[in-house]
Each structure stands twice: as structure tokens, then as C-alpha cells.
Amino acid sequence: MKFYADEQYPYPVVKCLRELGHDILTVQEAGQANQRIPDDEVLAFATENDRAVVTQNRRDFIQLHKIQPNHAGIIVCSDDRNWDALALRIHVAVIAEESLQGKLIRIVRPS
Secondary structure, three states: OEEEEOOOOHHHHHHHHOOOOOOEEEEEOOOOOOOOOOOHHHHHHHHHHOOOOEEOOOOHHHHHHHHHOOOOEEEEEEEOOOOHHHHHHHHHHHHHOOOOOOOOOEEEOOO
């Protein structure tokens, strides 16, 4: 899968997802760091590049999904400092999908 990690997304999870075989671009690598780019523009960039957004900004991106359902996918994650486990939960959730187009996937830390 192809992902776009928003600016605050933890880099250790990005690294783990890459090790699991995913193509993940970060905001920093795209040259868009520290520019205070609005979430809707982050989603637009990801969609234009056929990448699903990976974020911990659940509230705003769930709202964006409702407003703009035509996107390449949104994966919203609860905060989890167990980077490997979080990456694995994302991996398991997305490989079960044929496509992430227009989908909102919620990754929740187990209680």
C-alpha cells in the first residue's frame, strides 16, 4: 500500500511500516514540513498522489472523510507508543482491503 504520513505522525511507525513492505512518504520527505498546511490540503496532496493518509489526528480526518469521501484512503490511529504493534495493526487492517479508495480505517490501541 502507498501511504502519506502527516506531519506529527511518529517516524518509528513509518519505519516499521516500511519494513513490512509499505510505500510510505512523510510530509517532511515531501518537502512540506513546518508549513502549517491545513488538513484538507494534506488530504488533497495524498489523494493526488494516490496515497492513503496515516494520522493520529482522528477527529479532524474523520470529519474530512465525511465532507470529502472521494480520497485515496484515511487511516486514523489512536496514540500507541508500542510502535511495532501499531504498525502491525495497520498492516493487518490494510492488507485485508483490496483498495483503500474512499475508505476510513480506524486503528485503535487495545485496552
